[in-house]
Amino acid sequence: MTSGIIWGMTTTDFLKRDVQTSLCETFIVAGAAAEIRTNSALILDAAAQCFPRLPPRPSICELRFRLWVDPGGISHGPWPVPYLRGLGHLVFAGFDSESSAMIDLKSRRISGRFSPEVASDQSYWKRVIFPRLLTALGPSIGVIELHCACVSWNGRGIVLFGAPGAGKSTLALALARQGWSLMSEDWTYFSRDGGAIAAWGIPSVVKLLPDAIRHFPELGTFRTTIGMDGEEAYRTEPEKDFGVSSTRHCRPEWLVFLERGDKSAFDISTMSGSEAEHILSRDLLAQSAGVAKWQKTTIAKLVANGCWRLRYGGDAREVASELTRVCLSGAESPAETAVTYVGS
Numbered sequence: 001m002t003s004g005i006i007w008g009m010t011t012t013d014f015l016k017r018d019v020q021t022s023l024c025e026t027f028i029v030a031g032a033a034a035e036i037r038t039n040s041a042l043i044l045d046a047a048a049q050c051f052p053r054l055p056p057r058p059s060i061c062e063l064r065f066r067l068w069v070d071p072g073g074i075s076h077g078p079w080p081v082p083y084l085r086g087l088g089h090l091v092f093a094g095f096d097s098e099s100s101a102m103i104d105l106k107s108r109r110i111s112g113r114f115s116p117e118v119a120s121d122q123s124y125w126k127r128v129i130f131p132r133l134l135t136a137l138g139p140s141i142g143v144i145e146l147h148c149a150c151v152s153w154n155g156r157g158i159v160l161f162g163a164p165g166a167g168k169s170t171l172a173l174a175l176a177r178q179g180w181s182l183m184s185e186d187w188t189y190f191s192r193d194g195g196a197i198a199a200w201g202i203p204s205v206v207k208l209l210p211d212a213i214r215h216f217p218e219l220g221t222f223r224t225t226i227g228m229d230g231e232e233a234y235r236t237e238p239e240k241d242f243g244v245s246s247t248r249h250c251r252p253e254w255l256v257f258l259e260r261g262d263k264s265a266f267d268i269s270t271m272s273g274s275e276a277e278h279i280l281s282r283d284l285l286a287q288s289a290g291v292a293k294w295q296k297t298t299i300a301k302l303v304a305n306g307c308w309r310l311r312y313g314g315d316a317r318e319v320a321s322e323l324t325r326v327c328l329s330g331a332e333s334p335a336e337t338a339v340t341y342v343g344s
Contacts, residue, residue, distance in 0.1 A: 021037040021067070023044055025047070025053065029051050031200060032141040033058045038066070039069055043067050043125065049126060050125070050126055050203065051202075062141055064109045068113050073098035075115040075117050075118060082132055091105065099112075110133060130202060134202075142191055142192060142294070142298075143191045145187055145283070146161075146189075146190065148161045148188050149184055151183060153179070156253045156254075162259070165260070168258060169206055171316050181247040182247070183201035186207070190302060202248075203248065209233055212234060218242075222241075252305075263313050268323075268326060270306065273306075273307065281296070281299065
């Protein structure tokens with residue numbers, strides 16, 4: 001049976017498989033070649049803000065997106081909290097009553113239907129839709145998603161880990177104002193590139209807690225807002241609001257685990273690889289035995305360059321300046337140039 005009625009809704013071709021999606025571009029999505037087909041130039045523009053373009057079109061694409069905008073779909077923000085539901089190799093992603101996508105992890109194909117209002121909200125695509133789709137797709141394309149921030153200096157990355165409230169976003173922005181390129185401030189994607197690990201980010205707004213105004217006085221011209229998570233924060237566009245540069249890819253060279261100190265101090269020391277692996281494994285979603293084994297070996301490669309614990313307090317700008325000096329000093333490890341200072 002190809003059609004029917006369920007609770008007043010027709011089941012005939014809900015995702016409109018036969019409609020035209022004549023616009024097409026290719027991108028690098030966390031290291032994978034991806035084709036995005038759509039009937040909306042706005043969606044392609046949002047994708048170009050998230051992922052590097054890939055010219056010319058590759059002969060083989062590891063991911064294929066088909067993102068159709070239904071001109072008859074009507075929806076209004078604010079958008080509800082998105083959700084993912086999976087059954088075997090199929091994952092359903094719901095964004096509102098008129099916008100959803102089906103993800104086939106075996107074929108690595110994504111078919112989505114969206115309202116014009118959702119399609120035009122490019123910030124929502126960068127902050128929510130593309131990251132959620134990548135969360136679901138990650139294991140099928142060899143990508144690990146970890147809760148951390150990342151900045152880059154000439155392709156060499158500092159990855160900042162820490163518990164909620166450890167100051168990852170604040171320190172990442174402070175580093176960006178020291179000349180680093182901001183890659184990510186919340187979630188970072190790691191993939192294998194030959195025998196090395198590559199880090200990828202999706203540019204988005206930077207969320208800063210209200211006390212960040214101590215470090216960035218210019219936030220006095222902004223207003224805090226309440227996000228989907230119910231948290232009050234400043235939400236800024238770092239390139240426009242702070243004049244910093246951004247990047248989407250780097251080699252993770254320094255893995256730094258943040259801890260708040262009781263005073264204005266800067267104390268950096270080495271951390272064992274086993275402890276770092278244990279901490280990073282907490283972010284991983286439950287997977288099959290084969291995927292879990294691959295994730296474990298990838299994390300082992302990630303921490304192989306060495307890991308450090310940074311206990312700090314005081315002004316984030318001073319901490320960023322000191323961490324920059326330590327990482328770019330040419331020493332074999334940050335611990336060799338560790339210092340302790342007392343801030344004002």
